[in-house]
Amino acid sequence: AQKITQTQPGMFVQEKEAVTLDCTYDTSDPSYGLFWYKQPSSGEMIFLIYQGSYDQQNATEGRYSLNFQKARKSANLVISASQLGDSAMYFCAMREPDSWGKLQFGAGTQVVVTP
Amino acid sequence: DTAVSQTPKYLVTQMGNDKSIKCEQNLGHDTMYWYKQDSKKFLKIMFSYNNKELIINETVPNRFSPKSPDKAHLNLHINSLELGDSAVYFCASSASDLAKNIQYFGAGTRLSVL
Numbered sequence: 120a121q122k123i124t125q126t127q128p129g130m131f132v133q134e135k136e137a138v139t140l141d142c143t144y145d146t147s148d149p150s151y152g153l154f155w156y157k158q159p160s161s162g163e164m165i166f167l168i169y170q171g172s173y174d175q176q177n178a179t180e181g182r183y184s185l186n187f188q189k190a191r192k193s194a195n196l197v198i199s200a201s202q203l204g205d206s207a208m209y210f211c212a213m214r215e216p217d218s219w220g221k222l223q224f225g226a227g228t229q230v231v232v233t234p
Numbered sequence: 235d236t237a238v239s240q241t242p243k244y245l246v247t248q249m250g251n252d253k254s255i256k257c258e259q260n261l262g263h264d265t266m267y268w269y270k271q272d273s274k275k276f277l278k279i280m281f282s283y284n285n286k287e288l289i290i291n292e293t294v295p296n297r298f299s300p301k302s303p304d305k306a307h308l309n310l311h312i313n314s315l316e317l318g319d320s321a322v323y324f325c326a327s328s329a330s331d332l333a334k335n336i337q338y339f340g341a342g343t344r345l346s347v348l
Contacts, residue, residue, distance in 0.1 A: 152334065158275075164324060164339035171333065208275060219289045220265055220328055220335050224277040 122146065123213050125225035132201050132232050139186070140196040140228045142211030152214040153194040154222065155185065159207040167209075170194055198230075206232045237261050240325050240340035247315055248348055255310045255343045257325030265289075265330045266308035267337060268300060271322040283308055284330060312345075320347045 124143045132138040144153065155167040170178045170185045178185040186195040198205055208229050212222040238259045247253055259266065267290070268280040282290035283302040297313040308325060322344050326337040 154336070156339075161341075162322065162344070163341045164326075166336055166338060169334050169336055210277065212277075214335065219282055219284070220267070220330055220337070221279050221282065221290055222269075222277075222337060223279075227275050 121225075122223045123211050123225035125211055125228050127228045128226070129229040129231070132205075132230060134203060134232055134234050135200055137197060137199045138201055138205075138230060140198070140209050140211075140230070142194045142196065142225060144192050144194060144211075144213045146192075146213065146215055148215050150216045153185070153187070154212040154214070155183070155194075155196045156210045156212065157205075157207045158210065158227070159204075164210075168196065201232045203232050203234065206230060236341075238325055238327055238338050238340040240323075240343050242343060243341060244344050244346075246346045246348065249315055249317060251315050252311070252313045253315060253345070254312070255323055255325075255345075257308045257310070257340055259306055259325075259327040259338075261327055261329070261338065263327040263329045263338075264305055265328050265335075266302065266305075267326040267328075268308065268310050269324040269326060269339075271324060271342070273321070277324070281308075281310075315345075315347045317347050320345055 151172045153170045157165045168180045182199045184197045208227045210227045211225040265284045267282045281300040286302045302308045322342045325340040328337045
């Protein structure tokens with residue numbers, strides 16, 4: 120069963136606007152980690168942001184923030200002030216305990232930033 | 235200085251051939267991984283090594299054999315290549331003793347089997 124769900128296959132956003140990428144996850148473990156990665160058209164996978172299940176505050180890294188709603192099992196990525204260089208595929212991933220670090224990825228959301 | 239480097243970046247080969255992909259990390263990490271990204275961009279783990287020991291071996295054909303000569307290197311050898319092996323293969327590494335255990339990825343190897 121799919122453990123990470125990204126329901127938005129693609130979206131357009133105007134430059135300088137904020138965009139929210141949805142991610143829901145499924146686990147019965149109380150301890151887990153959530154990650155977002157960016158894959159530009161050049162193909163590399165770039166780590167963006169991490170949220171631990173016990174973290175009290177939502178994670179932020181520069182223009183990236185994670186809207187973590189534990190009860191709803193959602194970990195949405197918010198990109199503020201979008202730039203043309205933000206055009207990429209974005210993947211949400213989860214790591215469960217006792218999984219030897221294995222990341223389970225969602226299907227990804229393709230973001231296109233327009234001028 | 236590239237943290238996780240994979241070679242080659244592109245690999246085009248015929249069905250039935252044997253090929254290898256190499257991965258090296260200079261981050262001092264103790265755990266390395268191989269992921270496969272299919273044509274629909276879906277990423278799935280294949281293998282993981284911790285301190286040269288195999289710790290994850292997902293349902294992968296026996297034609298795929300990883301080898302880790304030391305903590306900084308993890309290679310992937312593929313025998314008798316098939317059309318369905320065409321994909322992008324990513325190497326990643328992490329420090330398993332850290333709470334976040336963030337995985338850092340290489341640039342990927344795009345394998346095309348003709």
